[in-house]
Amino acid sequence: MTESATSRGEQTRELILSTALRLFREQGYGRTTMRAIATEAGVSVGNAYYYYSSKEHLMQAYYDHLQEQHRDAVAPILSTEKAFVPRLTGVLRTWLEVSAPYHEFAGTFFKTAAEPTSPLSPFSDESRPARDASVKIFRQVVDGSDLKLPADLEAELPELLWLMHMGIVLFWVHDKSADVRRTKALIDRSVPLVDRLLRLTRVPGVRGVANDVVGLIRSIKP
Numbered sequence: 001m002t003e004s005a006t007s008r009g010e011q012t013r014e015l016i017l018s019t020a021l022r023l024f025r026e027q028g029y030g031r032t033t034m035r036a037i038a039t040e041a042g043v044s045v046g047n048a049y050y051y052y053s054s055k056e057h058l059m060q061a062y063y064d065h066l067q068e069q070h071r072d073a074v075a076p077i078l079s080t081e082k083a084f085v086p087r088l089t090g091v092l093r094t095w096l097e098v099s100a101p102y103h104e105f106a107g108t109f110f111k112t113a114a115e116p117t118s119p120l121s122p123f124s125d126e127s128r129p130a131r132d133a134s135v136k137i138f139r140q141v142v143d144g145s146d147l148k149l150p151a152d153l154e155a156e157l158p159e160l161l162w163l164m165h166m167g168i169v170l171f172w173v174h175d176k177s178a179d180v181r182r183t184k185a186l187i188d189r190s191v192p193l194v195d196r197l198l199r200l201t202r203v204p205g206v207r208g209v210a211n212d213v214v215g216l217i218r219s220i221k222p
Contacts, residue, residue: 013051016041017065020058025105029055029112056119056126063130069098071137078137084145085195088161091141092168092187096180099172103180106173122166135162152214153201160217164194 019041023032034055038048052058070091077090099106112120119126138158142149149157168190172183201210 009051012043012047016043016048016051017058017061020052020055021062021102021105025102029059029105059120060126060130063127064133066098066102067130067133070095071133073098074137078140078144082144082146084141084147084198085191087141087145088194089187089191091137092165092191093184095165095169096172096183096187100180103172110170110173131162134165135159138162138165147195147198148202149198150201150207150210150214153198153210156214156217157198161194164190 016037020032020037023037023040027036032055034048034052035045037058038045041048052061073094074091077087077094081087081090112118113122115121116123118124121127122131135158138161141161142154142157147154168183168186171186172180175183177183200206
């Protein structure tokens with residue numbers, strides 16, 4: 001395949017994805033069909049299915065795209081800031097910024113993603129690439145920070161922070177306050193609490209509890 005053909009293919013892929021996301025926002029995920037996406041994008045239905053085999057495949061592409069945007073947006077924070085609180089706060093708030101265009105659509109989409117057997121669940125095997133990319137960002141948050149933690153806890157912390165992030169995302173989905181003010185307040189007030197709890201794990205009397213928590217996490221992980 002020539003370079004120009006590859007470029008055209010990528011442009012078509014991006015056009016189909018951007019069209020699908022717009023229709024998902026305007027019409028809702030459940031009401032939008034692959035045929036409608038193809039028609040709106042000006043491509044054949046067969047061409048749409050060539051690039052994306054289903055609506056679920058389109059949403060996985062959205063997950064990946066969102067993670068790429070988030071990774072690029074947080075790079076300046078992670079390269080310059082060493083204190084744990086502003087690092088984690090910056091990463092979580094930046095996710096709100098890159099996700100802002102999809103806030104209204106997120107509510108209707110969440111009904112599908114919340115189903116445990118759905119491939120769109122953030123915990124599904126299909127979502128693993130996006131999930132791993134997000135956990136990697138939280139690994140950078142921990143590794144480049146001023147936190148000093150027991151080794152076992154440090155190893156598990158990125159996934160715990162990702163789970164915290166998922167809780168914040170759920171809160172964000174239902175947040176109708178202006179400029180998602182309540183979600184921002186949740187981030188700003190919860191991160192310092194997490195920081196204080198983590199730093200307490202260096203205290204000898206608390207370290208045993210931290211070890212028990214790590215043991216619990218590892219016992220229930222798949």
